[in-house]
Amino acid sequence: MVPTINKYLLPLEDLIKNNRKYIGYFLIFLSFVSLGFLLYPNSTKDSGGYAITLLWIILWIPIFSRVFGLKIAQVVIPLRRELGILMGTLAFVHGAGFMIAYPSMVASTSFWWSKGSITYTAVGFVALLLSIPLTLTSSSWAMAKLGKNWKRLHRVVYIIIILTVLHVVLLRFSRNFEIAPVIFLCIYFAFKILEWRGIKLYTSENKIYPIGQKWLCIPCGYIYDPLIGDLDSGVAAGTEFSGIPDDWRCPVCGVTKADFVPYIEWQEQETLGARIVSKRYLNPTTIELIIETVDTLTSQIWQFVSFVWDDEQWEFTRQYSIAKQDGRKLTFLIKITELGRGSRILSTLSTGTEVRINWIFGTFRLQESQNPKVFIATGTGLAPIYNMITSLPIASRGTLYFTAATATDLFYIDQLKSIEWLDLHIHITREEVPGCIFGRVDVDMIMASPDTEWYFCGNPRMVTEAVDKLTKKGYTRIYREEF
Ligand SMILES: Cc1cc2nc3c(=O)[nH]c(=O)nc-3n(C[C@H](O)[C@H](O)[C@H](O)COP(=O)(O)OP(=O)(O)OC[C@H]3O[C@@H](n4cnc5c(N)ncnc54)[C@H](O)[C@@H]3O)c2cc1C
Incomplete structure (x- = not known):
């Protein structure tokens, strides 16, 4: 059902995506306009209802996106800040309008406390006070300034929603106790817990792949290209993956079609x-x-x-x-x-x-071969290389050149030194450090047989320069990742 809803909402999704900035401006504009209602304080009652509705929308958006898989909700997520500003302004107009319209009531004790219990007005007032800092900090500038405290501060929204529900319940209590808002609140938190735990209540849609989509064999990395087909197995060029008979097997490792995933440069899954x-x-x-x-x-x-x-x-x-x-x-x-x-x-x-x-899945992968392997990493470029090195069999032979600017920038040295078969060279470029080689790695100085596999990861300039040199020397087994 969710894929169908997503399909029908696609035009709206695109509309929001393409005009997100302008919708944001419009919401801010509405916030300013709503302040004008303060000129007519007696008419500000309804703005409370609008504020609560908006608050619920803001709170349910991530649940609809992450738990129910509604794409439109995902698109709206970035607009939560502007919606928050509008919600805060409407709440302010509602509260301030009330105070302007009934000043004597606000000054009396019964505004806060009546019939032995806290009043709905007092609860609403606290909710309003709490919403002010959230509204004022709903901007990129405030986010950058507050850093990690921004998210902490905005968790106050959960207290606000509880107070708002209490506000409504107490308001109506004099007439008739309404359980509905409380049930709604419980339902909300139940789904919020699902969201926090990463639980999804939808199954992913069956994707329709573009013509010419390549498919990747997960176990061996073979890529099926419809343009080429698999002539040895009788699959003609031009056959889409979906058109290959189910008994077809990967020409390299023999697995079935089930072990293939659509090949895109980055294999993004669920x-x-x-x-x-x-x-x-x-x-x-x-x-x-x-x-x-x-x-x-x-x-x-x-x-x-x-x-x-x-x-x-x-x-x-x-x-x-x-x-x-x-x-x-x-x-x-x-x-x-x-x-x-x-x-x-x-x-x-x-x-x-x-x-x-x-x-x-990625394409920067360790080749399953007996060829000698040289790994060259700078900084955190060590990450994928460390994974490769540690997944090699114990009896392997390999060389690692790991470069950092200063001795302080080094890390994982003990872990690397504990790999007995690894020939480790540590390069430091900005200072002389005992036990390390001063300066950058020069691939020209590395003695390597023609079948050597070269793995590079890290600084793009280092990678490009070294790969150029090796290519000129005739090496073909070069694998690289830059970041
Ligand atoms: C396949 C792949 C694997 C990767 N693996 C790793 C990994 O294992 N480890 C790792 O550390 N990284 C890895 N990266 C890189 C990583 O994804 C990020 O690109 C990197 O961490 C920087 O992201 P960021 O959001 O912190 O910086 P970004 O916001 O993307 O900024 C990029 C750079 O620009 C600078 N910058 C940003 N804004 C400004 C500004 N206003 N003025 C001046 N300078 C500015 C930042 O300081 C930063 O250096 C990988 C990348 C890819 C593509």
């Missing part, structure tokens, strides 16, 4: 829920992050995952290579940069935080 189980600084700018996925992972070897971050501005992704995979636990080595958007989120995350990821 978003998975995960939780941070450890985060520690290896040096002032590098963290080791360990996450545990909610679901059991497939047995495939992943190259990297795409983290779906949400800094309340837009949802965005950042890719990090897997340095270690141990069951449901994945280890990453990540460089934190001062102005990086993902870095800013990463530096605020703590153990226990829920995150969302897409697993990605």
